[in-house]
Structure formats: C-alpha cells, structure tokens
Amino acid sequence: MSYPTISRVKFYCDLVLSLLNLVFGRVYSKPIPPAADLTGKIAIVTGGNSGIGLNIALELVRQNATVYLACRNASKAREAVSYIISAVPNSADRVETLLLDTSSFSSVRECAERWKKSKSTIDILIHNAGSPSTPNGQPFTIDGFPMLYATNLLGSFLLTHLLEPCLSHRARIIFTSSTGQYAGKFKPTFSLGTVKNRLEPGFHAPIAAVKADGTAKDSVLYSNTKAMQVAFAKLLYNRWEGAAKANGTRNQRVAHAFTPGFTMTPIFGKAMTRTIWEDPALWILKATTILATDVSCGAATGVWLATTEDEAVMGEGMGGGYWERMTRRVAKVDLMSTEQLERFWIRWEADAGIVWK
Ligand SMILES: NC(=O)c1ccc[n+]([C@@H]2O[C@H](COP(=O)([O-])OP(=O)(O)OC[C@H]3O[C@@H](n4cnc5c(N)ncnc54)[C@H](OP(=O)(O)O)[C@@H]3O)[C@@H](O)[C@H]2O)c1
Structure with a gap:
C-alpha cells in the first residue's frame, strides 16, 4: 500500500466534501467501526468525561480495553x-481516572509523573480534550500562553513528550482535530525569526486577527490549534519513522488526527461567552445544531483509528494522516513543506520548555 496522493486538487475536493459533511453529515450513512478485541490494552482518553471523548472511552471499554479518563474535573470524571x-457489564476494574488540565504545565507534569510511577505501558493515547473558546477573563494560562493554544495543543505536546517512554512498541496516538483545521492560517513566510515579535500574545494568529487588547480571535486560535494537531500527528510519526530508519528497525507506532465533523x-x-460580532462562526454552529450528528457518529472515526488493524492506518509508512468518516x-x-512544519516543532519545544530528543 502506498502513501496517499497529496495534491492541491485533492485538497480542494476534500475541503468541499468536509463542508458537505458539516451540513449533511446527519443524513449520510453512519460510519461503523468493526469491533476489535482490546483485551490487555491500555488507553488514555483526555477529556474523556464528556461528548466525543466519553463516547470513545465507552467504545474502547466495550472492546475490553482498560481506559483512563484524563479529566480536569475529578467529580465529572467519576460520573463518567x-x-x-453501568453501560458495560463487568467493566468496573477497567475504567480509571487521571487528573489532567491540559492548559497547565504543572498539571500535565504531575499527570505524567503519576503515570510513570504506575509503570504501565500505553497502547492508545487519545488527545481529545479541547475547547473552541477562551474562558471569560482568562485569555492566558498561568504559564503565559493563549488559553486555546495551551489547551488544544501545547498541553498534549508536553504530555506526549513526557509519556513517550511509556508507549508500547505498537502505540497509537490519535488527535480529535476539527474540520476547522481547513481555516488554519499560517503566514507563508512563517519562520522562527518572523514570528518572534508576535509570539505573545496571539501566537500563531495572523496579525490581522489580533484584537486591540492583544488577544487573538477564538475562531482563529481554534482553527490554528486544530491544524497544529494535524501537524503534530504528522511530525511525531515522521520522527518515529526517522528514528527507526536510523536504527535499522521498523517503526510500528502511528499517530493520526481526525475530524468528528x-x-x-x-x-x-x-462555548457561548462571545457576542455574535466577536465570534460569528460559533454562533452559526450553535444556531444550526439541528444539523449535528449524534455523538457516536462523531466519535466513530476516532474509535476506528484507535482499534483497526487496517493497512491504511497501521501499515508501513501510513501514519501521520488526517481522517474524516474513516476516510483519509x-x-x-x-500542503506545507517539511521545513515549515519542522518550525512548528521547534516553536512547541521552546514554548513547552523541553528538548525532545
Ligand atoms: N462537537 C463537535 O462538533 C466538534 C467538532 C470538531 C472538533 N471537536 C473537538 O472534539 C473534542 C471533544 O469535544 P466535544 O465536542 O466532545 O466537547 P465536550 O463534550 O465539551 O468535551 C470536551 C472535553 O475536553 C475537556 N477539556 C476542555 N478543556 C480542558 C482542559 N484544559 N484540560 C482538560 N480537559 C479539558 C472538557 O472538560 P470539561 O467537561 O471539564 O469542560 C471535556 O471533557 C474537542 O477537542 C473539540 O475541539 C468537536
């Protein structure tokens, strides 16, 4: 099986298909991932207490995995x-919780430390926690980064780095991205030098999207962080491939991203803390939720990527993909060059305060 063709024509075709999926997803046939047996496998699902994350966790438990719900709110996690x-018979000893706030470096570090002490191997790590809107009065994290950048990207970057030694040799890392990634805007000249003065606040937001108070529009930060998740999946996979090649071995780990539509x-x-003028995209989505699919439909591609042995997902050279409705x-x-993508990595390392060897 060969790596799928990437061309601008295919990009625009896929963009149109994704937009159609946003509007008509509810009437399309539902993607149904075939059941797998995950007995003995260990999975972590961030944001596993609600929505898509909860549904993915439920399906993984149904397929006999042991699942850790990594959540910022302990009581919500216990409810989940x-x-x-209650939904899966005989699962009481296979569902656990972890405390994790992806917007806080100290929480991420504590979570990883606790995990390392348990010495468990991770087979599936689902980076699902995310938010489309900055909480009122809290545009920046305690570590000084735009809240959405830290919540949706930087926290999972640091967590993955810290947990990498615990990953199994066939581990999969899956990102719940978004169709919003198509709206991600990065300057073609993006480089470490040119972004330097725009780093804080509004990092990775085109300068036109930065508001008078220095913060960027939520819709811009959201789509940029969702595009960065796809870039992270691709870069992480490329690094594993490169390391295996250098060692004369075969990489069997994969990272993929998907949109739930x-x-x-x-x-x-x-999400509704903004006025319609500040964030029209969110208001449009909120006003049209009648078009939204049910949660099992949105989660299906994530479940499939986490469980399938399909060559298109797990085959040699096939990682680093972006998926919708179980289709690449x-x-x-x-469309960005490897050199441009690598600059993201260097920036994330600097922001997370790590060197990822
Ligand atoms: N629903 C859609 O149409 C759609 C479309 C595209 C992409 N997505 C993506 O899908 C993912 C799941 O969203 P959802 O629709 O299932 O919404 P949801 O039900 O609100 O789930 C989001 C989860 O992320 C958690 N979370 C948010 N910020 C966090 C933080 N700082 N630390 C740890 N956990 C945090 C939430 O925790 P709390 O319960 O404590 O808030 C919740 O568990 C998100 O990444 C979202 O961007 C959703």
Missing part, C-alpha cells in the same frame, strides 16, 4: 466512570 461501568455534544453549551483526507498542513 459510573456511566461507563459537526457533532452534538455539550461543547456548544460551554488531505489537510491544510499537508
């Missing part, structure tokens, strides 16, 4: 555990 245990979850209730699509970052 009770829900899963437009899915009815609590996210739209949490060309993403915005697929």
Whole structure:
C-alpha cells in the first residue's frame, strides 16, 4: 500500500466534501467501526468525561480495553466512570481516572509523573480534550500562553513528550482535530525569526486577527490549534519513522488526527461567552445544531483509528494522516513543506520548555 496522493486538487475536493459533511453529515450513512478485541490494552482518553471523548472511552471499554479518563474535573470524571461501568457489564476494574488540565504545565507534569510511577505501558493515547473558546477573563494560562493554544495543543505536546517512554512498541496516538483545521492560517513566510515579535500574545494568529487588547480571535486560535494537531500527528510519526530508519528497525507506532465533523455534544453549551460580532462562526454552529450528528457518529472515526488493524492506518509508512468518516483526507498542513512544519516543532519545544530528543 502506498502513501496517499497529496495534491492541491485533492485538497480542494476534500475541503468541499468536509463542508458537505458539516451540513449533511446527519443524513449520510453512519460510519461503523468493526469491533476489535482490546483485551490487555491500555488507553488514555483526555477529556474523556464528556461528548466525543466519553463516547470513545465507552467504545474502547466495550472492546475490553482498560481506559483512563484524563479529566480536569475529578467529580465529572467519576460520573463518567459510573456511566461507563453501568453501560458495560463487568467493566468496573477497567475504567480509571487521571487528573489532567491540559492548559497547565504543572498539571500535565504531575499527570505524567503519576503515570510513570504506575509503570504501565500505553497502547492508545487519545488527545481529545479541547475547547473552541477562551474562558471569560482568562485569555492566558498561568504559564503565559493563549488559553486555546495551551489547551488544544501545547498541553498534549508536553504530555506526549513526557509519556513517550511509556508507549508500547505498537502505540497509537490519535488527535480529535476539527474540520476547522481547513481555516488554519499560517503566514507563508512563517519562520522562527518572523514570528518572534508576535509570539505573545496571539501566537500563531495572523496579525490581522489580533484584537486591540492583544488577544487573538477564538475562531482563529481554534482553527490554528486544530491544524497544529494535524501537524503534530504528522511530525511525531515522521520522527518515529526517522528514528527507526536510523536504527535499522521498523517503526510500528502511528499517530493520526481526525475530524468528528459537526457533532452534538455539550461543547456548544460551554462555548457561548462571545457576542455574535466577536465570534460569528460559533454562533452559526450553535444556531444550526439541528444539523449535528449524534455523538457516536462523531466519535466513530476516532474509535476506528484507535482499534483497526487496517493497512491504511497501521501499515508501513501510513501514519501521520488526517481522517474524516474513516476516510483519509488531505489537510491544510499537508500542503506545507517539511521545513515549515519542522518550525512548528521547534516553536512547541521552546514554548513547552523541553528538548525532545
Ligand atoms: N462537537 C463537535 O462538533 C466538534 C467538532 C470538531 C472538533 N471537536 C473537538 O472534539 C473534542 C471533544 O469535544 P466535544 O465536542 O466532545 O466537547 P465536550 O463534550 O465539551 O468535551 C470536551 C472535553 O475536553 C475537556 N477539556 C476542555 N478543556 C480542558 C482542559 N484544559 N484540560 C482538560 N480537559 C479539558 C472538557 O472538560 P470539561 O467537561 O471539564 O469542560 C471535556 O471533557 C474537542 O477537542 C473539540 O475541539 C468537536
């Protein structure tokens, strides 16, 4: 099997298909991942207490995996555990919680430290926690980064780095990205030098999207972080491939990203802190939730990527993909050169305060 063709024509075709999926996803046939047996496998799902993450966790438990719900709110996490245990017979000893706030470096580090002490191997890591809107009055994290950049990207970058030694040799890392990644905007001249003065605040937001108070529009930060998740999946996979090649071995780990399309979850209730003028995209989504698919439909591609042995997902050279409805699509970052993508990595390392060897 060869790596899928990436071309500008295919990109625009996939973009149109994705837009159609946003509007008509509900009437399309539902993607149904074949059941797998995950007995003995260990999975972590961030943001596993709600919506798509909860549904992915539920399906993984149904398929006999042991699943850790990594959540920022302990009581919500416990409620989610009770829900899963009541839905899946004999699962009480296979659903656990971890405390994790992806917007805080100290929380990410504590979570990773606790995991390392348990000495468990991770087979599946789903980076699902995310938010489309900056909480009122909290544009920046305690570490000084735009809230959405840290929540949606930087926290998972640091967590993956810290947990990498715990990954199994066939581990999969899956990102819940978004169709919004198509709207990700990066300057063609993007380089470490040219972004330097725009780093804080509004990092990675085109300068036109930065508001008078120095913060960037949520819709811009959201789509940029969702595009960065796709870039992260691709770069991480390329690094594993490169390392294996250098060692004369075969890499069997994969990283992939997917869009759930437009899915009815609590996210739209949490997201409305902006006026329609400040964030029209969110208001449009909120006003049209009648078009949204049910949560199992939105989660299906994530479940499939986490469980399938399909060559298109797990085959040699096939990682680093972006998926919708269990079909590979060309993403915005697929049009960027490796050199441009690598600059992201260097920036994320600097922001997370790590050197990822
Ligand atoms: N629904 C859609 O149509 C749609 C479309 C495209 C992409 N997505 C993506 O899908 C993912 C899941 O969203 P959803 O629709 O299922 O919404 P959701 O039900 O609100 O789930 C989001 C999850 O992320 C958690 N979370 C948010 N910020 C966090 C942080 N700083 N640390 C740890 N956890 C955090 C939330 O925790 P709390 O419960 O404590 O808030 C919740 O568990 C997100 O990444 C979202 O961007 C959704």
